[in-house]
Amino acid sequence: MRILQTAIFFSIFLVIVGQKTSGKTIKPPSSAIHDVTDQLSILSRLVNGIAIQNGFDSNSITPDALLSELLHVGPGNVTLSEIQNLKTEGMAKDYEEIVKSASTMTKGSFGMEEVGSGFEILGKMAENLDMLKEAEALNLTDILEKATSAHKVNKRVFSSSIHEFAENIDKIFDDKTLIASATTPMIEMFKKMVKKFDDFENKCEDLASYKSYLKELWPMIGLTEELNKLEAVASTAKTFNESFILISSSIKKMDELNKELASIDLVVGNLPKMKLVAKNLKSMKLFFESVLSAKLQKRLLTVGFPNGVPDALQLFNDLKSEWVLEKVASKNGKELENMKTDLNGLKKFNKFASLSDSFWKILKTSNVRETLKKSEAIWSTIELTNLSSHIAKNLRTSSSDLSKCFKELNVSSVTLDFHIFEKRIEKLRELDRVAVEAGRLLSPLDKFPVLSNKAVILSLKTELQKIDENSTVIDLEKSMKNIRLNPDLKNLRDAISNASSIITEVENAEIRKPLETLESWDDVSIMQEALENTNLVNNLECLRNHSFNDKGLSQAVNFGSQFVQLDLT
Incomplete structure (x- = not known):
């Protein structure tokens, strides 16, 4: 064994x-x-x-x-x-x-990955084609004029003067207020309210009329959607300018690329x-x-x-x-x-x-x-790799048609400052935010029509004026009782209290600040012209019509490059 x-x-x-x-x-x-x-x-x-x-x-x-x-x-x-x-x-x-x-x-005789990168960039830009075409149709002049007008709204509606009056009227309606031990302070409060009543009356009118006061702000709602189209132009123009040489080189080598795709089709x-x-x-x-x-x-x-x-x-x-x-x-x-x-x-x-x-x-x-x-x-x-024979054959078949799409491309002739543009776009977006927030926060005021009822407001003034430095505790108690028992004045008190809370929310949301400084929109308006005379949009539209598969093309040329690196021949 x-x-x-x-x-x-x-x-x-x-x-x-x-x-x-x-x-x-x-x-x-x-x-x-x-x-x-x-x-x-x-x-x-x-x-x-x-x-x-x-x-x-x-x-x-x-x-x-x-x-x-x-x-x-x-x-x-x-x-x-x-x-x-x-x-x-x-x-x-x-x-x-x-x-x-x-x-x-x-x-x-060329770098396949480089050519693939050029077409991949074109493919990514083509994803924004619809937005680019919509941006061309934007009435940007009208949009920017409205943005300028938005800064001119009557900002009195955001005034914080309502807080003091709301606090004082709450004291009048508070059963726990000790009149006997605080007669003098209460009399002084009544006198102060009378002295500032005109301001209070105007404030009630401002709050009741907030929609008309801010009418120039409301067109800013939804502005971000329009700005996205313009940003697509800016992003595309920036990429196009930075990659112009690479893209142009890739396009010029279409014939060579077609030969490469034929080889890849045989190998894949x-x-x-x-x-x-x-x-x-x-x-x-x-x-x-x-x-x-x-x-x-x-x-x-x-x-x-x-x-x-x-x-x-x-x-x-x-x-x-x-x-x-x-x-x-x-x-x-x-x-x-x-x-x-x-x-x-x-x-x-x-x-x-x-x-x-x-x-x-x-x-x-x-x-x-x-x-x-x-x-x-x-x-x-x-x-x-996710490349398949089916993709390779389709690329080989369609690539010969792509050369028909490429008319002469020109670099953008517009001098673009993308940094300033982005700052201005953010300012415009802020107007959209402010308009939305202002509408949301101020809309509860619609529940208080008493704010525009001058008769009720003046009846409060009448009761307040009955108290002066010679008034007694009895006079003060009588006047406060008249105010508390008046249902209209009770509604007014509720309206003022809620309005004060609303204005506090408005202040926390920093709605007023973006409306203070007016900007120049030149760097925004010029962006709409960034792709004019470049022929880029026409070329991208042609690529779409020919079902341009940039991802498949990138996969193919990368695969080809990797295969060549194996040095099998």
């Missing part, structure tokens, strides 16, 4: 080494990927052989120990199951097909296989890192035949024995035939064993690993 195990081991080893060596030297493959695919294909055959060997009931040799010996790594550092999980035979074939398709790839059919290669490369990289992480401390087997030819002859004799033939054939008849064929080369075994050591050392050098690492990184980006 020991000789049988040895025979199987060496026959498998011979299959591996014999198929990949010739004569006296071993020539390393031309690329790291070839190294990996070829060598792991060999390893796959080795594992199959070891798995057969493991089928014999033997405790003298374990598959993992045998594997460790062959790879010169520590036992347990890499296992039989790990190698069996590496799908290398199919990968080698897939890789050959990918390399073959790479020979059809045209390597352009192998993308599923490329993704599979990329996936397997990750496993391979991890495997080689594992192989190199530990060294074999001691030999488990004896390389070669210690007794030379007699041992080899014994192998032949054993393999001719009926029991051996039956035992091996019951496990794998095909493997037996392979063993018979390969044992004819046993005399060269020691030479092959030596060459095998050299071959594995080549694979385990740092240079090969670094190349593999770099290749795996590029392959990983290809694995993530």
Whole structure:
């Protein structure tokens, strides 16, 4: 049994080494990927052989120990199951097909990513096409005139003078107010209210008329939506100016790009296989890192035949024995035939064993690993691409029509200060906010028509005037009672109290401040002309009509660039 195990081991080893060596030297493959695919294909055959060997009931040799010996790594550092999980035979074939398709790839004389970036910028600008066209139709002069008028509203409605009067009238209606102990202060309060009554009367009129007082402010509601269109123009103009050279260069290279897309269309059919290669490369990289992480401390087997030819002859004799033939054939008849064929080369075994050591050392050098690492990184980006044959074919078909879209583009002739523009736009947006907030906060005043009832307001003044410095506590109590029992004055008191709270909210919302300073709108008005005479809008509209797929185009040229970086040709 020991000789049988040895025979199987060496026959498998011979299959591996014999198929990949010739004569006296071993020539390393031309690329790291070839190294990996070829060598792991060999390893796959080795594992199959070891798995057969493991089928014999033997405790003298374990598959993992045998594997460790062959790879010169520590036992347990890499296992039989790990190698069996590496799908290398199919990968080698897939890789050959990918390399073959790479020979059809045209390597352009320009940077594919740069061209893709140019068209991607056009695609993003095309997303704003509707807003750009709507911005052209804006009556910007009218909008800015209304914004100027909004600063001229009657701001008295925001005055805080209502607070003092509300506080005083609340004291009159408060049952807890101690008149007897505070007669003099109360008399002074009445006199002060009379003195400032004209201001109070005007304030009531302001609050009751807030809608008409602020009529120039209401057109600002919804202004932000219009400003968004203008901002789209500004953003597009800024991007267009900054990217003009790149965009122009991309357009001029449409013919070259069409050739590139034709090449990509031919290659992308192998993308599923490329993704599979990329996936397997990750496993391979991890495997080689594992192989190199530990060294074999001691030999488990004896390389070669210690007794030379007699041992080899014994192998032949054993393999001719009926029991051996039956035992091996019951496990794998095909493997037996392979063993018979390969044992004819046993005399060269020691030479092959030596060459095998050299071959594995080549694979385990740092240079090969670094190349593999770099290749795996590029392959990983290809694995993530969403490009499909369908997209590639559509791009190839439609790209020839795109050249019809590009009339001569001109950089914007308008001098644009985007920083000032943004500040002015924010000021206009603030007017929108102020108008919305003012309408929301002041609208509850509509519930208090008493604010515009001059008769009720004057009746309050009449009662207040009854109190002077000669009034007694009785006079004061009588006047306060008359005010409290008057339902109209009670409504007025409620209106004033609520109005005071509303004005407090208005103050907290900082509604008045944005209306104080009037700005020049020149940097806003000029922005509408930013894309005039550039032909950009017409070009973008043509691209849309031709279902321009900027994302697909960007994917395609990036894929092409990454594929070329693999340097397969």
